Amino acid sequence: MKRKITAFFTLLIIALTAVFPISCKKDGEENTNLVIQVEFSDTESPFTQRENDLLKKAFCGEKDSLDNFIYLNSNGSHKVKSNILGVVKIDKPIDYFMPRYRYDAQSGEYEEVNGIGYDNRYFAEDGSVSGNGKQSAERFFREQELLYLSTEKAVEICKDLGKKPQFENLTLVPSRLNRYVYSGDIFHPHQAKNYTGDSSGLSSAYYTDGVSGSIKNAKIGKTEVGSYVIIPFAYISSGERTSVTTLCHEYMHVLGAPDLYTYDNAKKPVGEFDVMGGESTPEPTQSLAYLKYRMGWLKEGEDILPVTEGGEYSLTAMEDVGGVKAYKITLGSYYEKGDTFYLEYRKLGNGSLASAPTEGVIIYRVNEDNGYISSMGEKANVWRGNAYGDYEVIVFRNIQDFIYGNHTTLNEEEGYTSFGNPDGNVNVILNSDGTNSGIYVEYLGKNADGTARIRVEIPSIQAVAPSGKAGLAVEVGNRNSVYFGDVSEAKTAYVYYSSKPIKNATPDKLLKSKKGELIKTHTSFLKVTLPKPDGIEKYVYVFYQEDGGYSSVTEYKIKGVKDVKLSTVLFIAIGVGIIVPSALLTLISRNSKKRSKKDE
Numbered sequence: 371m372k373r374k375i376t377a378f379f380t381l382l383i384i385a386l387t388a389v390f391p392i393s394c395k396k397d398g399e400e401n402t403n404l405v406i407q408v409e410f411s412d413t414e415s416p417f418t419q420r421e422n423d424l425l426k427k428a429f430c431g432e433k434d435s436l437d438n439f440i441y442l443n444s445n446g447s448h449k450v451k452s453n454i455l456g457v458v459k460i461d462k463p464i465d466y467f468m469p470r471y472r473y474d475a476q477s478g479e480y481e482e483v484n485g486i487g488y489d490n491r492y493f494a495e496d497g498s499v500s501g502n503g504k505q506s507a508e509r510f511f512r513e514q515e516l517l518y519l520s521t522e523k524a525v526e527i528c529k530d531l532g533k534k535p536q537f538e539n540l541t542l543v544p545s546r547l548n549r550y551v552y553s554g555d556i557f558h559p560h561q562a563k564n565y566t567g568d569s570s571g572l573s574s575a576y577y578t579d580g581v582s583g584s585i586k587n588a589k590i591g592k593t594e595v596g597s598y599v600i601i602p603f604a605y606i607s608s609g610e611r612t613s614v615t616t617l618c619h620e621y622m623h624v625l626g627a628p629d630l631y632t633y634d635n636a637k638k639p640v641g642e643f644d645v646m647g648g649e650s651t652p653e654p655t656q657s658l659a660y661l662k663y664r665m666g667w668l669k670e671g672e673d674i675l676p677v678t679e680g681g682e683y684s685l686t687a688m689e690d691v692g693g694v695k696a697y698k699i700t701l702g703s704y705y706e707k708g709d710t711f712y713l714e715y716r717k718l719g720n721g722s723l724a725s726a727p728t729e730g731v732i733i734y735r736v737n738e739d740n741g742y743i744s745s746m747g748e749k750a751n752v753w754r755g756n757a758y759g760d761y762e763v764i765v766f767r768n769i770q771d772f773i774y775g776n777h778t779t780l781n782e783e784e785g786y787t788s789f790g791n792p793d794g795n796v797n798v799i800l801n802s803d804g805t806n807s808g809i810y811v812e813y814l815g816k817n818a819d820g821t822a823r824i825r826v827e828i829p830s831i832q833a834v835a836p837s838g839k840a841g842l843a844v845e846v847g848n849r850n851s852v853y854f855g856d857v858s859e860a861k862t863a864y865v866y867y868s869s870k871p872i873k874n875a876t877p878d879k880l881l882k883s884k885k886g887e888l889i890k891t892h893t894s895f896l897k898v899t900l901p902k903p904d905g906i907e908k909y910v911y912v913f914y915q916e917d918g919g920y921s922s923v924t925e926y927k928i929k930g931v932k933d934v935k936l937s938t939v940l941f942i943a944i945g946v947g948i949i950v951p952s953a954l955l956t957l958i959s960r961n962s963k964k965r966s967k968k969d970e
């Protein structure tokens with residue numbers, strides 16, 4: 371019961387996927403992030419010049435900024451341009467946007483703590499308060515109101531400046547709150563999509579009986595608010611500590627990345643090895659190669675290569691330019707278990723936002739389908755990462771305790787130079803069903819060019835495809851994949867996709883065609899997933915490199931994405947804020963000024 375309630379409190383906000391599909395931007399795309407600083411009618415700590423300067427640095431600075439991080443994390447393929455508009459003062463007190471009740475887990479009772487706040491309780495269908503019910507819609511309406519009031523004031527600033535801003539994301543930065551903020555509160559950092567439908571659909575996700583509120587269309591000029599982030603200033607800078615980790619985490623949600631920590635009991639299967647891991651590292655760490663691949667920032671067959679047999683391999687650090695960013699191991703058991711394993715090399719943090727907290731090689735397991743488990747425990751079409759159910763991604767560590775500092779990269783300094791135990795039961799690289807994968811990895815040292823040298827042992831990659839696992843398949847998440855079928859060796863595969871058909875397609879024709887996109891990959895990955903999850907690609911052509919030339923071309927036509935019931939995607943939580951360290955919580959508390967430095 372307690373766990374369930376926690377999960378519900380963590381479950382946030384809304385996305386109308388049908389209107390604003392979550393998508394990964396294509397290479398080289400740039401988007402604009404409009405930033406509005408928000409003060410309230412009773413703001414006790416208005417923005418100071420120093421805070422304004424800090425904010426500018428945090429968003430747009432050359433180093434240690436959001437814009438810089440997204441550029442680095444996308445390996446140069448995505449740019450965010452943050453545009454700080456200024457301060458708006460809205461005519462409502464802070465507490466109007468804070469919860470009315472505090473839940474006491476001991477007694478299971480709600481206590482009213484803020485008379486003008488929104489109803490943050492959960493209700494069963496019969497109107498009784500219940501942790502298993504739906505949250506009152508009042509929180510939803512208050513957040514809408516905050517968005518609307520902020521944009522309404524922003525319009526006045528724009529008029530004064532003669533500006534007509536275009537933006538893809540809006541970030542609201544409330545001034546210092548001097549309040550405690552809990553997970554699930556409006557002021558807990560989070561990202562969401564603005565809801566522009568009517569209120570009749572709300573009852574599928576919220577308890578609406580007796581709740582009043584209206585949905586006003588938040589827009590600035592002609593630009594309607596789509597994606598937005600709410601992150602109070604104290605989550606960026608508090609006293610002596612400034613950190614853009616939470617900000618970068620939320621912005622990665624804007625771009626479509628899911629959480630890689632768990633919502634139910636705050637486990638950190640990825641931790642400090644990815645900005646989405648939920649660890650409040652002083653600097654945001656770059657994402658795992660797998661996540662970057664899913665975002666369209668790294669390519670299989672180019673940046674990520676297969677391991678098809680045991681032997682020595684070299685890895686370029688994620689922080690360096692070019693080279694092999696990861697090796698992906700797809701074992702023969704993939705069709706049965708759905709697991710793949712990745713190896714990558716991370717460099718030590720040096721203040722450039724681009725590094726892991728410890729240098730070395732890491733190994734992690736991915737089970738893509740587990741990334742689609744919903745809060746109800748079923749597989750649905752929204753990518754949720756590690757939020758619910760079995761892990762999508764887990765980084766193996768010698769101490770599987772997921773506490774900051776227990777990172778186990780393979781390097782000499784920390785005394786760990788190998789991982790995996792094909793014959794034993796300690797330090798085993800596990801399949802997701804708990805069996806031994808049989809993989810063993812050893813760090814051999816650094817090459818003269820700065821790459822890491824590793825030795826890998828793997829069991830057979832020979833894969834026998836069950837019937838139906840060859841050719842085109844629509845998978846959970848509405849992704850289109852091409853399975854290569856039975857694979858006993860790695861050969862180069864070409865997959866070409868296009869919205870228009872290619873007449874009499876031959877390998878030569880497809881290699882030259884500019885109508886669509888070509889993926890060069892390896893059959894030993896067993897499948898290739900087309901990058902667009904929304905079914906825009908319609909025609910798919912597959913051929914292979916063979917002795918002395920190319921195979922013939924197999925053509926597939928995608929019949930269209932399976933109909934998604936609107937009711938199932940209408941209200942889904944996305945982008946929950948990351949866990950805030952207790953030091954930050956202290957600093958945004960009511961008593962922050964009275965606390966001694968020692969307590970922080």
Ligand SMILES: [Zn+2]
Pocket residue numbers: 619620623628629945946947948
């Ligand atoms: Zn998150």
